[in-house]
Amino acid sequence: MPYTGASDPCKHLLNDTATSEQINQYSDQVRKGETPCHLPFCPLCHVTPDHFKRHGKRQRKILVIVEQVAHMVIGLLTCWKCPGCSTCFTGYPPFALPYKQYTLPTICAFSRRYAENDSITYRKLIQQNPIGSPQIGNAAEWQLDQSTVHRWIGTLGQFDTTTRKAQDLILQADPASTINS
Ligand SMILES: [Zn+2]
Incomplete structure (x- = not known):
């Protein structure tokens, strides 16, 4: 890796x-x-x-x-x-979201990074910041892939108050973000 x-x-x-x-x-x-x-x-x-x-x-x-x-x-x-x-x-605790296995700080960090950079693709973001999984059990599904990050962005747009903070982070990073539209 x-x-x-x-x-x-x-x-x-x-x-x-x-x-x-x-x-x-x-x-x-x-x-x-x-x-x-x-x-x-x-x-x-x-x-x-x-x-x-x-x-x-x-x-x-x-x-x-x-x-x-x-x-x-x-x-x-x-x-x-x-x-x-x-x-x-x-x-839920402040660090977790329903239906998401990764924690809110991780989801916010990747989403923010994506919003900050107009030219970055989900694939590039993952290539630059690979997250692997231990080689035990059903490891493949733990590996962070681009479709997961894509879903995070969609989720942050849908949630209301739970992720207001996450949305704020994204909007601060990119005021033109269309996450609320
Ligand atoms: Zn009731």
Whole structure:
């Protein structure tokens, strides 16, 4: 696997990741029932999240980057139950997004880099900042490829408040970005 040396200006990109320590710390909070509920109103019956009750935990695979290699860490998330309609919702930590295995710092860093540079393609971005996977198990699907980055950009455009910060980063980098259109 090509290695991007420390002097490479792209190197910082490869350090943008939540860490396993952060994930473990959050999992501890979930275990102790200490995670705050940042969910919005129930979309089905409009009960305020202040009334949501903890309703167990679920495991979540999360990919953190260490030395250009993606490592899988199992984190815990809190399930919340709406007392109005009994629907369960999953609470996410600040560093993770629903349906995304890579962490928000990684997603933001790559998206921002893409937005900053008019001439860069997804393929080039990945070539410059390759992220591999350990040679165990079903490794191929952990490797960061250009279609993943393409989907990240689309996702950031769709999300509302959860990734407002990520969008801000992109918009700061490129005020002409059409992410909100
Ligand atoms: Zn409800």
